[in-house]
Amino acid sequence: MVSATNTRILECLKHTQANVVCQYLNAKRWHWFAYGPLFRDLHLLFDELAMVSQAQIDPFGERLRILGGEPVSAPDEISGAITIVISRTKGTPAEMLSEALQSERKIVEEMREGARVAGEEHDYGTNDLFATAMQEHEKYVWFLEEAMRRGDGLVS
Numbered sequence: 001m002v003s004a005t006n007t008r009i010l011e012c013l014k015h016t017q018a019n020v021v022c023q024y025l026n027a028k029r030w031h032w033f034a035y036g037p038l039f040r041d042l043h044l045l046f047d048e049l050a051m052v053s054q055a056q057i058d059p060f061g062e063r064l065r066i067l068g069g070e071p072v073s074a075p076d077e078i079s080g081a082i083t084i085v086i087s088r089t090k091g092t093p094a095e096m097l098s099e100a101l102q103s104e105r106k107i108v109e110e111m112r113e114g115a116r117v118a119g120e121e122h123d124y125g126t127n128d129l130f131a132t133a134m135q136e137h138e139k140y141v142w143f144l145e146e147a148m149r150r151g152d153g154l155v156s
Contacts, residue, residue, distance in 0.1 A: 009126055010069040012114035016130070017060035018072045018081035019107050024053040026087040026103060030096040033089075042093055045143065049100065052136045063129055083110060094148065101144040108137045 027050035034042040061071030072078045079086065084103040089095050115130035 006067050006121060006123065008117050009114070009121055009123055010064060010067060012110070012117055012130075013060055013064045013067070013069065013126065014072055014081050015083055015110060016107070016114055016133075017057060017064065018078045019084050019103075019110065020053045020056045020060065020133075021072070021078050022082045022084055022086060023103055023107060024050050024057065026084075027053060027100065029087050029089075030100060034093065034096065036093050038093060042096070042147075045147070046096070046100070049104075049140050052140065056133050056136075059129060059133070063126055067123075067126070097144055097148050101141065101148065104137050104141045104144060108134055108141060111137065 027046045031043055031046035031050060034046060036042075061073070064071045072081050084106050085099065087096075087099055089099055111130045111134035115127050115134065118124070118126035118130060
């Protein structure tokens with residue numbers, strides 16, 4: 001049974017699960033539509049990001065069930081729970097990287113909040129899940145920022 005104490009935790013978990021589903025699909029889109037002189041690098045980068053996001057879908061869904069919540073599992077549930085943008089871009093590499101970076105930053109911000117809330121509620125399992133997953137996304141924030149920062153004309 002869901003208690004009032006963990007309702008905030010369940011909401012954080014639900015948004016995060018929906019966001020990693022969406023980020024998986026977004027990253028596959030960017031992966032498929034990458035082009036240009038850095039095609040191979042971008043193609044592989046976006047595929048790595050997709051794999052990281054995909055690997056997190058189930059742990060967040062299972063944590064929801066463990067705590068008495070319900071994972072998002074239908075497209076309308078996912079679109080109703082996301083806080084990142086569903087990508088529709090087939091734009092330039094810079095546009096794809098920028099969109100990916102914006103989503104990754106939002107995911108990290110919300111995972112930090114989820115870890116904080118779980119810590120306040122003494123839910124150390126959920127806190128650990130958020131903290132561990134967040135580190136993966138922080139790495140991709142770094143990768144994406146580095147890919148865009150040079151101003152070499154290839155991407156940025």
